[in-house]
Amino acid sequence: MIDDLDARILNILQDDATIPLNDLADKVASSRSAVWRRIQKLTDDGVIKRHTIILDPEKAGLGVMVIAQVKMQAHSRDSLPHFIDKVKSFPEVIECHTLMGDVDFFLKIRVKDVQAYEDFFWNSLSQIEGVREINSSIALTAWKNTTKIAVKPTK
Incomplete structure (x- = not known):
């Protein structure tokens, strides 16, 4: 089950997975430790599959x-x-x-x-x-x- 806090965390992380934990916690109005625990649980549960980067295909030579x-x-x-x-x-x-x-x-x-x-x-x-x-x-x-x-x- 994904609650409102999980949803807000996931939507922000999809925009920028490198956001500092303190900034993420501020954006979702929660504590740093609570956000960290949520991310760990979402990862353990397989909701978060992996952390990656997205390339610009044209700049990578695959236009x-x-x-x-x-x-x-x-x-x-x-x-x-x-x-x-x-x-x-x-x-x-x-x-x-x-x-x-x-x-x-x-x-x-x-x-x-x-x-x-x-x-x-x-x-x-x-x-x-x-x-x-x-x-x-x-x-x-x-x-x-x-x-x-x-x-x-x-x-």
């Missing part, structure tokens, strides 16, 4: 985002886990989701340029056993791009 929708030939016991294992090994793939409906997988892929995607497409993605069809789209402008989840109390 092209490709959305790929993948259809598999069959849904055998081995083909889907094999595809997932292969995709996890590709650093270009930053997200992979299994879907219900006409498409089996949704991938977000970051590459340097269109040529890099073409190389990745022909030499890696399309070479995975069991892949029937890949539909790719190049993202033009990101109007919203966030990792932040709007946390609300669950109590």
